Amino acid sequence: MAFDPINPPQRLLMGPGPINADPRVLRAMSAQLVGQYDPAMTEYMNETMELYRGVFRTRNRATLLVDGTSRAGIEAALVSLIEPGDRVLVPIFGRFGHLLREIAERCGAEVHVIETEWGTVFTPEQIAAAIAETRPKLLAIVHGDTSTTLAQPLAEIGALCEKNGVILYTDATASLGGNDFETDRWGIDVATAGLQKCLGGPSGSAPITLSERAVELVNSRKSIEAGIRADGDAVSASPIRSNYFDLSQILDYWGPKRLNHHTEATTALYGARECARLLVNEGLPEAIDRHRLHGTAMATGLKALGLELFGDQKYKMNNVVGVLIPDGIDGDGARSAMLNDYGIEIGTSFGPLHGKVWRIGTMGYNARRDTVLTTLAALEQVLRRGGFGVTAGSGAGAALDYYHSA
Amino acid sequence: MAFDPINPPQRLLMGPGPINADPRVLRAMSAQLVGQYDPAMTEYMNETMELYRGVFRTRNRATLLVDGTSRAGIEAALVSLIEPGDRVLVPIFGRFGHLLREIAERCGAEVHVIETEWGTVFTPEQIAAAIAETRPKLLAIVHGDTSTTLAQPLAEIGALCEKNGVILYTDATASLGGNDFETDRWGIDVATAGLQKCLGGPSGSAPITLSERAVELVNSRKSIEAGIRADGDAVSASPIRSNYFDLSQILDYWGPKRLNHHTEATTALYGARECARLLVNEGLPEAIDRHRLHGTAMATGLKALGLELFGDQKYKMNNVVGVLIPDGIDGDGARSAMLNDYGIEIGTSFGPLHGKVWRIGTMGYNARRDTVLTTLAALEQVLRRGGFGVTAGSGAGAALDYYHSA
Structure with a gap:
């Protein structure tokens, strides 16, 4: 031992x-x-x-x-x-x-x-x-x-x-x-x-x-x-x-x-x-704005990848988004590919949403532009290899556009 | 703030x-x-x-x-x-x-x-x-x-x-x-x-x-x-x-x-x-021996300082010793002097022993020869300034003798 x-x-x-x-x-x-x-x-x-x-x-x-x-x-x-x-x-x-x-x-x-x-x-x-x-x-x-x-x-x-x-x-x-x-x-x-x-x-x-x-x-x-x-x-x-x-x-x-x-x-x-x-030190309002910015960028990118968001978006937390796993994609297999090939962990779900929804967070130290763009870029690769039709560059591109406009 | x-x-x-x-x-x-x-x-x-x-x-x-x-x-x-x-x-x-x-x-x-x-x-x-x-x-x-x-x-x-x-x-x-x-x-x-x-x-x-x-x-x-x-x-x-x-x-x-x-x-x-x-990695028997060695050295040094140990020593834990606070010494004042002048914390006691007994530990990372000798040397100084008659070098000396014989 x-x-x-x-x-x-x-x-x-x-x-x-x-x-x-x-x-x-x-x-x-x-x-x-x-x-x-x-x-x-x-x-x-x-x-x-x-x-x-x-x-x-x-x-x-x-x-x-x-x-x-x-x-x-x-x-x-x-x-x-x-x-x-x-x-x-x-x-x-x-x-x-x-x-x-x-x-x-x-x-x-x-x-x-x-x-x-x-x-x-x-x-x-x-x-x-x-x-x-x-x-x-x-x-x-x-x-x-x-x-x-x-x-x-x-x-x-x-x-x-x-x-x-x-x-x-x-x-x-x-x-x-x-x-x-x-x-x-x-x-x-x-x-x-x-x-x-x-x-x-x-x-x-x-x-x-x-x-x-x-x-x-x-x-x-x-x-x-x-x-x-x-x-x-x-x-x-x-x-x-x-x-x-x-x-x-x-x-x-x-x-x-x-x-x-x-x-x-x-x-x-x-x-x-x-x-x-x-x-x-950052200021609570500023920290909340930061979470809102990066959470919105992530959601914008996910939608641009052709994914559908889960739940009433009017009440979505800034720091986590639910996204429906597309038909034909193996949800756990995609999560494994994200983790093992790209070193990025995204979340599964509990109960009625298990196998249907991934949960992706942008919070705390990880509420940053580089983490959002890297995650979207990797997810595009994983979705494509899983057989899901996705326009090259759509997710990260939409998030970048959002950052430039925000 | x-x-x-x-x-x-x-x-x-x-x-x-x-x-x-x-x-x-x-x-x-x-x-x-x-x-x-x-x-x-x-x-x-x-x-x-x-x-x-x-x-x-x-x-x-x-x-x-x-x-x-x-x-x-x-x-x-x-x-x-x-x-x-x-x-x-x-x-x-x-x-x-x-x-x-x-x-x-x-x-x-x-x-x-x-x-x-x-x-x-x-x-x-x-x-x-x-x-x-x-x-x-x-x-x-x-x-x-x-x-x-x-x-x-x-x-x-x-x-x-x-x-x-x-x-x-x-x-x-x-x-x-x-x-x-x-x-x-x-x-x-x-x-x-x-x-x-x-x-x-x-x-x-x-x-x-x-x-x-x-x-x-x-x-x-x-x-x-x-x-x-x-x-x-x-x-x-x-x-x-x-x-x-x-x-x-x-x-x-x-x-x-x-x-x-x-x-x-x-x-x-x-x-x-x-x-x-x-x-x-050290080995449990070896770790216990280490605690026994340094705990005994500490107890030996405290007795040589003229202090009386508390409790049935046959059942003393290796890692902590109780010592009666000598008559005329302000127990909390001496602990403060140890902390503020020497940066060394020793313990007070609960309930029936409060104000009567200090507790001194030698455990984990601090079950070492240098910590035992430094504590005894500092305690000698504090006891002397508090008016307790103590032979110069008695505590650390007895502990060192014990280490050499052990």
Whole structure:
């Protein structure tokens, strides 16, 4: 058993994420560690909180990281907010809506769902009717669902939740940093994300933000764990079902109390901080414009190759596009050719779209002109060899024309 | 809001962990990403499983990583094994035994505890009596508890559990890689760890191994999540209460099914793989000998400085030593002087030992002669300036003598 050091092949990751990490993020992650309560470490934690306030567009004090992948952030939010028996409404428009339902059920919630066909999103009227019917404590909805490439507009849903006293949670993993997202203006109580999409980092750290109202709810369930509990410390009658995801304790770890909880994943924090630092330095509006520019160029090129886009394009995320696999083309074979011959990864799909739709991303570090043009050029070659009639130069040409006109 | 790039101060981390990461681990973590199902990625996952079989000393097929800190590994084990109402026995000999009780309670277990004074461990007779009295389904116990610096012998407890049909879980976070640990020979069903102690990496990935019996128990509760469930897929009557920590699904992600679950934290996996690769290349017995050598040198030097060691030294872990803070010395002031004047971190203590005991580690990348001697030399200076009578050169001298004789 003698294995070589890590030496991965060069890949251009143009799927729905994870994508290539920004080299500056990887460099930040190569810095040596400091102690868990070193003044340098707690200062980095405070700076990370401030930087993610900029990314989430919020003034929420409770803006921090959960140590795990984006899914860990979702579960931390839901298990901390949901008490067994709580009514939760989950509007589902793709695979990750099903995940929210799944997690809420495991938290012991009474879950009500409404569904809309993949490739569409909900109208405010549909959401209003479902709220009126189910009277939920919590509404949990995905913002951008990579499975369908669409983003659900949230501003009106936020207003509806506020009017009805409903807590609004949203999963912004796929959208944050590349699409409009306004935590405070839209009235979102809790939002979570991951690094591996528009933030340009590796999976493994989950930024989260909580409104004061959400913090109050979470803190009402606070129980300081056995082993470090002191006289007078909180013991709740309805403690959060998880220790690792107990946001009431995690908030005290990130706050002035510096409660001993997990040992912060320092390297992941270095990376998460750098992801946010780069975005905030670029400016969030500018970063979103960049995603819109390159996402539109990609979509323009794909259409010019003769491909049909999937889903209601009015609601397409900037950073990922679904494209119908043409008749006669072996979808997985073409993806293999892209990967093995050109070193470019594009994505397959889940559930009802599997075998019918490829998903192609332009996000984070890979939201660039060269990645868009290279992908279109390679895809033209693969489609031609697969027997699909394509005009030479059509895809990259249309994208270049778009860049020149934009 | 303009923050500089990450540029942490140089620290020599000689506390109970986290410690400085091996630079080779940080270099591995700076490698660029590949896709989640890229053949290169799944091969790295398989290699990581094989490498951790070497570290855990096991043939368990189910040997993998949980994406989170060491505490995430503990919770994944307990929430996947425990059904609400299950009887769980937790023998507690330090702070992290309390954590096991805490997590088991949040999983809905009927938890029974026995406790022994901090600084001691349990006899097999005490464990046997508690098993006879409580008839648990699961016995959960810490192997090495950094809070007291002691390691609980497990071989006889493994035999007792086997004889009584009890599942044995142990938290080996603090001990693995630096102390004898024999998953298969000792009859341990499930063990979890972290990278930030003897494995020489950053916190953020939790290696775990499960026996066939434990895998059967976990798989009996398997429910494939909504959103990717196909006809005929498992739906359990007693599903695991967590999605993120659902080992039945995580095992399918790491197995030939490659079930879509979380997005593996690739950078953390690169690091975890390198930690194990370095240990396996060194040889586990050799790595443990190295920890014994430097741990003994440190303890010898501390005694020669006139300090008294804490706890039953017969059961001390190789990688960390507790030392009573001498009368008249301000414990936190001395730690600050070590950090601010010499750049060396040593540890404080929890609960009953807080303010009474420092904890000094020699583990992972920092289990070296130069770190031991530098720490002893600096501590001599700090103790002298604090007013503690110390013979010049006594600590480092005794350690050097020990090295020459060892």
